[in-house]
Amino acid sequence: MNHLLTLSHGDLPVDPMSTTPSQGIVMEPLGEVNNPARLDPVALGFMCGLEIHQQLATDKLHSRMPSELFDYKSEEIPHHWPRSTRRLRASQGEGGSTDVAARFEQRRNRTFEYVQSPNAGLIELDESPPRNHDSEAVDVVLTMAALMGAKPIPNLQAMRKTVVDGSNTSGFQRTTIVATDGRIETDSCQVGIDLISLEEDSARKLETKRSDVGETVVYNLDRLGVPLVEVATSPDVRSPEHAKETALALGRLLRDTRRVRRGLGSIRQDLNVSISCGDRVEIKGCQDLDWIPRIIRLEMARQLHFYRLANELRSEFSLPPLPPDRESDSMPVENRVALSTKKRIPYYTYDVTEFFSECDSDMVSSSLQNGSSILGISLPGFSGKIGRKTMDEKDSQLPRLGRELASAAKLAGVSGIFHSDELPAYGISQTEVNSVRSQLSLSEADAFVLCMAPKWQSELALEAVVDRARLAFHRIPREVRNVVVRKGKPEDGTTTALRPLPGGARMYPETDIPVLEISPERWDSICKNLPLSAQERKNRLSGLGLSKNQEEALLNGEIDDILFEGIEGPLKLPAKAWASALLESGISKPNSLAATVHLREEGLLTREGAETLLMESVEGPVERIVDFMSSEAKSRGFVPADQSSVEEAVEEVITARSDFVHERGLGAIGPLMGSVMGKLGGTADGKVVSQILKQKISEMIDD
Numbered sequence: 001m002n003h004l005l006t007l008s009h010g011d012l013p014v015d016p017m018s019t020t021p022s023q024g025i026v027m028e029p030l031g032e033v034n035n036p037a038r039l040d041p042v043a044l045g046f047m048c049g050l051e052i053h054q055q056l057a058t059d060k061l062h063s064r065m066p067s068e069l070f071d072y073k074s075e076e077i078p079h080h081w082p083r084s085t086r087r088l089r090a091s092q093g094e095g096g097s098t099d100v101a102a103r104f105e106q107r108r109n110r111t112f113e114y115v116q117s118p119n120a121g122l123i124e125l126d127e128s129p130p131r132n133h134d135s136e137a138v139d140v141v142l143t144m145a146a147l148m149g150a151k152p153i154p155n156l157q158a159m160r161k162t163v164v165d166g167s168n169t170s171g172f173q174r175t176t177i178v179a180t181d182g183r184i185e186t187d188s189c190q191v192g193i194d195l196i197s198l199e200e201d202s203a204r205k206l207e208t209k210r211s212d213v214g215e216t217v218v219y220n221l222d223r224l225g226v227p228l229v230e231v232a233t234s235p236d237v238r239s240p241e242h243a244k245e246t247a248l249a250l251g252r253l254l255r256d257t258r259r260v261r262r263g264l265g266s267i268r269q270d271l272n273v274s275i276s277c278g279d280r281v282e283i284k285g286c287q288d289l290d291w292i293p294r295i296i297r298l299e300m301a302r303q304l305h306f307y308r309l310a311n312e313l314r315s316e317f318s319l320p321p322l323p324p325d326r327e328s329d330s331m332p333v334e335n336r337v338a339l340s341t342k343k344r345i346p347y348y349t350y351d352v353t354e355f356f357s358e359c360d361s362d363m364v365s366s367s368l369q370n371g372s373s374i375l376g377i378s379l380p381g382f383s384g385k386i387g388r389k390t391m392d393e394k395d396s397q398l399p400r401l402g403r404e405l406a407s408a409a410k411l412a413g414v415s416g417i418f419h420s421d422e423l424p425a426y427g428i429s430q431t432e433v434n435s436v437r438s439q440l441s442l443s444e445a446d447a448f449v450l451c452m453a454p455k456w457q458s459e460l461a462l463e464a465v466v467d468r469a470r471l472a473f474h475r476i477p478r479e480v481r482n483v484v485v486r487k488g489k490p491e492d493g494t495t496t497a498l499r500p501l502p503g504g505a506r507m508y509p510e511t512d513i514p515v516l517e518i519s520p521e522r523w524d525s526i527c528k529n530l531p532l533s534a535q536e537r538k539n540r541l542s543g544l545g546l547s548k549n550q551e552e553a554l555l556n557g558e559i560d561d562i563l564f565e566g567i568e569g570p571l572k573l574p575a576k577a578w579a580s581a582l583l584e585s586g587i588s589k590p591n592s593l594a595a596t597v598h599l600r601e602e603g604l605l606t607r608e609g610a611e612t613l614l615m616e617s618v619e620g621p622v623e624r625i626v627d628f629m630s631s632e633a634k635s636r637g638f639v640p641a642d643q644s645s646v647e648e649a650v651e652e653v654i655t656a657r658s659d660f661v662h663e664r665g666l667g668a669i670g671p672l673m674g675s676v677m678g679k680l681g682g683t684a685d686g687k688v689v690s691q692i693l694k695q696k697i698s699e700m701i702d703d
Contacts, residue, residue, distance in 0.1 A: 066119050
């Protein structure tokens with residue numbers, strides 16, 4: 001058995017088993033869990049890589065249906081949209097084994113209801129074989145690979161990736177590795193790109209409906225099959241702050257193609273994070289880049305906390321200590337610890353419902369009236385180790401075992417748990433706590449956990465709690481975690497468990513889709529026609545005489561290409577006028593908008609006429625639209641009044657209001673504008689009227 005050594009400079013234990021002749025003694029990890037902002041990534045052996053998922057602005061990947069999203073809430077779904085119901089089960093991978101994440105999802109015993117949107121057909125329902133890869137989507141991802149200096153795969157083989165959470169009707173997601181071994185430049189350093197893949201997005205969850213017999217999860221199929229590019233970096237990220245920098249650099253590069261979707265949910269960042277005394281955890285739901293450093297630091301604190309808790313538990317249970325570096329783990333030792341904890345923490349539930357019949361908690365009373373039961377389990381030796389809710393200096397919850405136990409329970413569909421470290425509270429009295437402790441025959445060192453739900457659900461939830469409590473004796477489990485979100489934003493940067501980290505067994509070949517050859521000619525064509533970089537686009541705008549704000553707005557709106565199409569196209573539009581029109585009116589009808597700018601600059605269309613005809617026009621060739629608008633302007637009185645007509649109208653107005661003009665001076669321009677425009681029947685350009693009014697009023701004042 002290993003024994004802990006005491007270092008001469010403190011009380012931090014080390015494990016002799018984790019030493020090597022070349023490295024010497026591996027020290028215990030330093031840092032305060034309650035101060036995540038000051039944890040040292042280098043000292044803790046920080047490792048991090050990113051996975052970026054970006055929707056492409058093409059048709060769906062294997063069905064050719066449009067990638068249109070219908071922004072409906074569950075109660076807003078049209079009644080005529082068809083619905084279908086499925087139950088899914090995990091299947092074995094090519095190697096004959098079943099993926100651990102798939103097995104876990106199958107145990108949750110859920111039913112899935114699918115809403116068939118107008119852009120979802122038989123392929124989305126998994127009732128027809130998929131079509132070949134969308135060619136445009138493949139070209140977009142090849143372009144991204146070229147921008148990253150990656151090496152394309154000569155023959156693209158679509159794979160099936162097992163997914164049993166219901167978000168794919170087939171029970172798997174189709175994904176294809178397109179390129180490997182790339183790189184991107186960040187301000188700090190170069191970051192390697194391991195994989196660039198093209199895959200289908202999943203269905204969108206609308207709601208979860210609970211009943212006495214289980215859960216029904218409702219999905220909308222509008223997003224299912226939308227092409228995604230997945231970019232997985234090497235673990236080259238040096239710090240939490242560098243992770244944000246890397247995500248920004250990757251996002252900019254993907255947007256440089258101008259073939260990606262924009263808007264909320266169109267890009268998602270996953271973080272793979274570990275420290276030496278912890279293990280790899282994949283964190284999903286990091287949509288706000290500003291939160292990335294905080295999310296990572298809180299995960300570092302969580303891993304450090306549970307490493308220390310594991311050794312505290314092992315010490316009290318007289319078990320071998322956990323080494324400070326996961327590379328030094330001994331499987332025989334860990335298996336021994338697992339067997340010991342399974343014996344010491346058995347899974348046995350107690351029905352303690354009767355003790356809460358007169359509970360003061362409204363939540364407990366209403367649940368019992370609805371037929372719920374309250375089951376309990378004992379956790380020997382865990383008193384004081386489950387923890388109470390505490391916050392760090394930035395109001396983020398500090399890690400505690402109770403939160404992990406609750407996360408495990410919630411995966412069974414329950415709303416939460418009660419545990420002895422936080423009771424009495426929530427309307428549960430000391431009398432009820434004492435009754436439970438007596439029923440479970442607990443000592444002062446023992447803890448208990450209660451779950452209130454239908455009996456079948458409580459049993460599943462408490463089994464997950466016991467499993468997670470046993471894992472507290474080991475290094476943190478490899479798992480997928482979700483950022484806790486409230487009202488569309490991260491609540492405080494903390495995460496909850498979602499499912500075990502999937503393994504290689506989840507992937508197997510897709511036999512319905514032929515292998516796609518990427519010819520050298522296709523790759524060469526991609527490389528010779530790469531899009532402009534962000535800096536090249538900025539340089540291209542700098543010579544047009546636009547304001548900095550206009551340049552920034554054009555680049556952020558990704559409409560600089562449309563600007564140059566108007567400037568260099570058949571109408572030869574002036575840069576400033578065309579830029580202003582694009583920024584003010586948008587690009588829903590670019591050719592119609594270009595026609596109005598052209599006619600106004602030529603003095604053939606009034607502002608009011610331009611607004612009217614832009615609304616009425618139908619997109620088509622710009623020359624045809626110009627002819628249409630010119631004809632309409634003449635027949636409907638949208639042709640601007642000539643200079644002499646404007647001057648004549650101005651003279652009449654200021655002569656009639658001469659006293660007002662002498663009293664107000666140039667301040668009379670605004671009030672008199674309406675009178676002049678009225679005389680001209682709305683056919684004058686307001687800018688021209690204002691200039692002539694200013695000139696004539698100045699002459700009258702000087703006289």
